Amino acid sequence: MPRLNSAADLEKLRQQILDRDDGKRVVSVTNGTDGRTRHSEVVVQAFVSEIKKQGLAGKLIVKSTGCHGFCEQEPTALILPEEICYVGVKPEDVPEIVSQTLAKGKVIERLLYEDPVSGQKITRESEIPFYKSQNQTVLGNNRFLDMKKIDDYIALGGYSALAKVLFEMTPGQVIEEVKRSGLRGRGGAGFPTGMKWEFCRNAPGEPKYVIVNCDEGDPGAYMDRSLMEGNPHSVLEGLLMGAYAIGTHDGYIYVRAEYPLAVENVDIAIRQAEEYGLLGQNILGSSFNFKINVQRGAGAFVCGEETALIASLEGRIGEPRQRPPFPATSGLWGKPTNINNVETWATVPLIINRGSKWFKSLGTERSKGTKIFSLVGKLKNTGLVEAPMGMTLGDIVFNIGGGIPDGKKFKAVQTGGPSGGVIPERLLNTPVDYEELSKLGAIMGSGGMIVMDEDTCLVDVARYFINFLAGESCGKCVPCREGIYQMLKILNRICEGNGREGDIELLEEIGETVRDFSLCALGRTAPNPVLSTIRYFRDEYEAHIRDKRCPALACKELIAYYIEPDKCQACLICLRNCPAEAITGDKKIVHVIDQEKCTKCGTCLEVCPPRFGAVTKLDRAKVPEPVRQEAAVIRK
Amino acid sequence: MVQELAEVDKEIDKIVGKYQGDRSALIQVLLEIQRQNRWLSKDALKQVSQSLGVALTQIYHIATFYKAFSLTPRGRHSVTVCLGTACQVRGAPRLLDKATETLKIKEGETSADMQFSLDTVRCLGCCAIGPVMVVDGEYYGKPSGKEIDQIISAKEIEP
Numbered sequence: 001m002p003r004l005n006s007a008a009d010l011e012k013l014r015q016q017i018l019d020r021d022d023g024k025r026v027v028s029v030t031n032g033t034d035g036r037t038r039h040s041e042v043v044v045q046a047f048v049s050e051i052k053k054q055g056l057a058g059k060l061i062v063k064s065t066g067c068h069g070f071c072e073q074e075p076t077a078l079i080l081p082e083e084i085c086y087v088g089v090k091p092e093d094v095p096e097i098v099s100q101t102l103a104k105g106k107v108i109e110r111l112l113y114e115d116p117v118s119g120q121k122i123t124r125e126s127e128i129p130f131y132k133s134q135n136q137t138v139l140g141n142n143r144f145l146d147m148k149k150i151d152d153y154i155a156l157g158g159y160s161a162l163a164k165v166l167f168e169m170t171p172g173q174v175i176e177e178v179k180r181s182g183l184r185g186r187g188g189a190g191f192p193t194g195m196k197w198e199f200c201r202n203a204p205g206e207p208k209y210v211i212v213n214c215d216e217g218d219p220g221a222y223m224d225r226s227l228m229e230g231n232p233h234s235v236l237e238g239l240l241m242g243a244y245a246i247g248t249h250d251g252y253i254y255v256r257a258e259y260p261l262a263v264e265n266v267d268i269a270i271r272q273a274e275e276y277g278l279l280g281q282n283i284l285g286s287s288f289n290f291k292i293n294v295q296r297g298a299g300a301f302v303c304g305e306e307t308a309l310i311a312s313l314e315g316r317i318g319e320p321r322q323r324p325p326f327p328a329t330s331g332l333w334g335k336p337t338n339i340n341n342v343e344t345w346a347t348v349p350l351i352i353n354r355g356s357k358w359f360k361s362l363g364t365e366r367s368k369g370t371k372i373f374s375l376v377g378k379l380k381n382t383g384l385v386e387a388p389m390g391m392t393l394g395d396i397v398f399n400i401g402g403g404i405p406d407g408k409k410f411k412a413v414q415t416g417g418p419s420g421g422v423i424p425e426r427l428l429n430t431p432v433d434y435e436e437l438s439k440l441g442a443i444m445g446s447g448g449m450i451v452m453d454e455d456t457c458l459v460d461v462a463r464y465f466i467n468f469l470a471g472e473s474c475g476k477c478v479p480c481r482e483g484i485y486q487m488l489k490i491l492n493r494i495c496e497g498n499g500r501e502g503d504i505e506l507l508e509e510i511g512e513t514v515r516d517f518s519l520c521a522l523g524r525t526a527p528n529p530v531l532s533t534i535r536y537f538r539d540e541y542e543a544h545i546r547d548k549r550c551p552a553l554a555c556k557e558l559i560a561y562y563i564e565p566d567k568c569q570a571c572l573i574c575l576r577n578c579p580a581e582a583i584t585g586d587k588k589i590v591h592v593i594d595q596e597k598c599t600k601c602g603t604c605l606e607v608c609p610p611r612f613g614a615v616t617k618l619d620r621a622k623v624p625e626p627v628r629q630e631a632a633v634i635r636k
Numbered sequence: 637m638v639q640e641l642a643e644v645d646k647e648i649d650k651i652v653g654k655y656q657g658d659r660s661a662l663i664q665v666l667l668e669i670q671r672q673n674r675w676l677s678k679d680a681l682k683q684v685s686q687s688l689g690v691a692l693t694q695i696y697h698i699a700t701f702y703k704a705f706s707l708t709p710r711g712r713h714s715v716t717v718c719l720g721t722a723c724q725v726r727g728a729p730r731l732l733d734k735a736t737e738t739l740k741i742k743e744g745e746t747s748a749d750m751q752f753s754l755d756t757v758r759c760l761g762c763c764a765i766g767p768v769m770v771v772d773g774e775y776y777g778k779p780s781g782k783e784i785d786q787i788i789s790a791k792e793i794e795p
Contacts, residue, residue: 033760033761033762033775034762034764034765034775034777036775037762037765037768037775037776037777038765038777071762071763071764071765072764072765074764074765216761217758217759218759219719219720219721219722219724219758219759220720220721220722220759220763221759221761221763222759222761222762222763225761257667257704258757258759258760258761259761260773295663295664296664296667297702297704298663298666298667298698298702298703298704298705299702299703299704300701300702300703301758312663313660314660315659315660315661315662315663315698316698317697317698317701317702318701318702374722374763376721376722376763376764376766377721377722377725377726378725378726382722382763382764383764414721417721418721448721450721450722450725452725456725464721464724465721468758472758474701577781579733579737601730601733602730603730606730
């Protein structure tokens with residue numbers, strides 16, 4: 001690779017790449033972590049070998065890309081420039097795609113996405129309802145980029161923002177531009193990014209450090225993984241500009257242990273950028289030097305908190321410390337340090353390229369730009385969604401997410417990960433921005449949105465999050481360590497049907513104490529799942545405590561599985577599949593669940609053929625007496 | 637007091653050497669040893685303590701704080717079930733029950749023949765295909781009971 005020694009060199013290289021690829025049809029195959037569960041790697045390989053076999057090598061380009069957003073339908077093959085989108089592609093589909101679509105531009109009907117509402121086949125990706133109301137600016141480039149090729153990023157105009165910053169702007173001007181854009185941290189707290197940079201730049205002490213926080217620990221959130229896997233150069237470019245603005249030469253990228261492909265791709269990206277002279281000494285021939293270290297996390301949720309992350313980088317246990325002093329004045333090795341999350345860094349090149357005015361034109365008064373959400377749970381369309389701030393929860397859940405599958409009813413959406421809150425149906429018209437979500441007792445967090453249907457018990461959900469946080473509390477401060485543990489004990493007994501009068505008030509009191517007196521954000525936000533579910537679903541808590549009843553029929557100890565004798569066809573399927581051997585019966589003899597033996601695993605309900613639908617869930621107090629033996633014989 | 641080592645492990649020396657004895661690289665060193673040996677033995681910790689000049693108590697503190705480390709030997713094949721929120725609402729607990737039943741070990745345990753270890757993780761970040769199970773680094777989305785049996789038995793006969 002040639003080393004680039006000026007902005008003109010970069011421009012020349014870009015032109016060469018564009019000329020080289022000009023007029024060639026491209027097939028982008030999603031090959032990130034989620035695609036790989038469905039053998040996308042085999043699909044990519046099949047494209048490469050099939051193209052060779054059909055004598056089309058050199059005329060077509062195969063790109064192995066990160067997630068485009070609609071993960072549920074992966075692996076998808078997007079054919080450009082026509083934008084033909086094939087979903088759920090299998091290796092055996094590849095020869096036909098190559099000979100028909102890639103060679104002749106013909107659309108293969110059966111591989112297109114079918115809109116479940118209208119039943120229509122949709123050819124163009126952007127016409128698919130899931131994508132239609134989105135505005136993918138940060139995530140959008142994933143579809144044009146081979147995850148492991150810097151040239152693809154450069155072809156899209158990559159690193160031109162860096163060149164602009166290095167040769168046309170002073171560090172002060174860069175900070176001013178980011179401040180004007182109104183960009184706020186995408187990791188959770190929403191602190192204004194430009195201001196954070198300015199604090200660090202003005203703090204006394206050398207050297208300074210910049211850090212990428214890719215310790216995306218919120219269960220149910222994976223936007224950072226997708227950016228890091230699919231578009232690592234956008235993160236590097238953002239980091240470089242931040243480093244230039246702040247005045248540092250050392251950067252760290254802290255990646256979760258659970259993201260092996262993200263580590264692999266960012267390592268490759270760094271090596272390629274170094275070869276082009278976009279990292280290292282005299283970047284693009286300027287006097288700016290910068291190097292990046294990638295560090296893997298070792299599995300601790302609390303390390304997403306910035307002071308804990310710094311402790312972990314220093315080789316210590318990830319315990320947060322009191323702030324102030326903030327990392328901007330005393331961070332890594334006691335030096336001024338600026339930490340931003342992956343999505344924040346990846347947004348910066350767009351702001352520099354398109355200008356703060358463009359960015360400001362998107363979003364609400366106090367929350368600007370677009371935000372990526374991971375829209376998951378009980379939804380028809382799950383995946384990554386990028387929308388302007390201010391879109392309502394209802395639009396995200398129903399227009400983009402397609403609503404709830406299997407004819408079930410929407411119950412609540414949980415935002416912001418384990419420390420977020422649960423929002424009920426009547427508040428679905430809330431516009432999503434930092435302030436509006438806080439008002440409801442939830443948080444934006446890193447952008448996780450988990451949708452729950454009527455089968456979900458909100459007390460059980462609160463217990464799930466508190467259980468998670470009890471395990472992840474680092475144990476340093478008493479309110480968090482002991483308070484969360486006590487809340488878990490109370491929630492456990494409520495879910496088991498042993499709740500006591502006064503438990504709700506006790507949960508509220510402990511929750512408020514933990515919230516007000518914990519050392520770091522983990523503890524301060526930990527009670528949110530409990531407090532918000534009490535606020536909106538108090539009646540469910542009361543049903544558990546007073547009536548020993550779980551209205552959603554989810555809490556194992558409060559329900560029973562039951563085979564309706566008049567619907568049972570004595571087919572033996574549930575009987576054979578029951579892991580606890582709790583079902584009795586025989587051919588032509590109606591099956592009965594022995595409630596004493598039943599472990600409530602739900603296997604019988606799952607395996608009972610839908611045309612019979614004989615197995616149901618009931619309140620444990622409402623299980624009818626088993627039918628008499630002679631009545632249990634099916635005579636047909 | 638200098639702790640006596642039964643035997644110096646050359647592989648560990650190599651890993652420590654790669655980080656040039658940098659104490660702040662302690663976690664990265666332990667991660668590499670964990671990956672190579674699938675656990676951190678007492679001797680390994682002692683050796684790291686000596687070569688990096690970090691107190692054994694501090695290393696123990698780190699090895700018990702982070703979830704990536706194991707202080708007991710792990711099986712040849714690792715089976716991990718994701719209990720992230722999205723997987724949870726889509727039936728991960730049942731998937732875990734099934735894995736427990738098939739492997740005959742509980743979460744966090746290793747089979748007596750050292751073939752399998754079963755673990756849980758809080759989100760692998762592939763929520764759209766949940767519930768997710770990972771076997772030796774291979775991801776499986778919504779595996780059925782039958783598929784789980786097939787995956788596990790394929791591993792059992794693997795040379």
